Amino acid sequence: MIEEKEIFSGGEFCGHASCPGCGEKIILRHILDVLRRKTIIACPAGCAAVTDGIFPHSISPVPFLHTPFDAVASCAAGVRAGLDMSGKTEVIVMVWAGDGATFDIGMGALSAIAERNENILYVCYDNEAYMNTGMQRSSATPFGSWTTTTPRGRLKSEPKKDIDFILAAHKIPYIATASPSFIDDLREKVEKAKNIKGLRFLHVLSPCPPGWKSDPKDSITLARLAVECNIFPLFEVENGERVKLSYISQSLPVSEYLKMQGRFRYLAEEEMEIIQSRTDQHYKTLNSLHKSEQPLRVILGE
Numbered sequence: 331m332i333e334e335k336e337i338f339s340g341g342e343f344c345g346h347a348s349c350p351g352c353g354e355k356i357i358l359r360h361i362l363d364v365l366r367r368k369t370i371i372a373c374p375a376g377c378a379a380v381t382d383g384i385f386p387h388s389i390s391p392v393p394f395l396h397t398p399f400d401a402v403a404s405c406a407a408g409v410r411a412g413l414d415m416s417g418k419t420e421v422i423v424m425v426w427a428g429d430g431a432t433f434d435i436g437m438g439a440l441s442a443i444a445e446r447n448e449n450i451l452y453v454c455y456d457n458e459a460y461m462n463t464g465m466q467r468s469s470a471t472p473f474g475s476w477t478t479t480t481p482r483g484r485l486k487s488e489p490k491k492d493i494d495f496i497l498a499a500h501k502i503p504y505i506a507t508a509s510p511s512f513i514d515d516l517r518e519k520v521e522k523a524k525n526i527k528g529l530r531f532l533h534v535l536s537p538c539p540p541g542w543k544s545d546p547k548d549s550i551t552l553a554r555l556a557v558e559c560n561i562f563p564l565f566e567v568e569n570g571e572r573v574k575l576s577y578i579s580q581s582l583p584v585s586e587y588l589k590m591q592g593r594f595r596y597l598a599e600e601e602m603e604i605i606q607s608r609t610d611q612h613y614k615t616l617n618s619l620h621k622s623e624q625p626l627r628v629i630l631g632e
Contacts, residue, residue, distance in 0.1 A: 337391040338362040347381040351546025353536035353553060354378055354455045356510045358426065361453060364520040367392055369422045370409055374402035374436060376428040377462040377538075378455065402427050403439035407448050414449075422524065425452040428536075429470035430460045433491050444500035447528040454493070454531070457538035465541045472561075473608070474601050476593045477541075485596055489608065494533055494567065498626065501570030503528040507562065509535050511554035515564060515576055535562045543592025555587040560613040571626050573619035584609050 370393045397405040410423045432454040460466040467477040469491040508516040523530040537549035556562040564577040588594040
């Protein structure tokens, strides 16, 4: 339930500069409504850093620390240490980073805070490419997608990096996927993460109309279809052990999702079938883990 007075309005201090239909500000609005004002955000280069506002203005109702692209996790760890030394342990330190800073450039620093189990909430708004600098591919870009660095005839041939299970291997306390089309689920997961100590990783799909070549009015529809087609299933992993699906999808054909985006317009029929097959297999694996009573480490043979 949204509180009567939200702390993030997108216009309390200045207007944000996000594109029409951007999922990022919708997601941030609801996260901050759950976390409230005792929060400090660390944000690397990316869409969020630019759309926050032009200096000296900011749309953020809480302290908003701009960091180097590759060091947001390290900077957040420094803020956390300073707060703890000052006795301000109740303040939440949140990383707000895109897929480029999470999957790629900042991966080493993220792995380091995961290994140390730093008391940080890390949120990745995943729009599946380097959208702020011109829609270049990242390791979060899905197979078969067009970007400005994968032009026609040379579509991305590698699958999207499985960041969630890479972090699950670090055995951090909490990992969850979320979507702006399932707001109650998103807010519940933020509330849950808020009350957990250690590193919490929230991975949220963030539709990007310019990069996805989609209509801005379709952003929430696309976010929902990504879940219903099992492209972006909603699940949780606790302590690197238990995998739980938080929503059982309709398992719609992936074509329902792909056909609404110009970035997939060059896909051949056989490539569409590859995406469907890989998606089915991934969801089958998740469902098996969800139903299993054994911890993940036993299933993986550790």
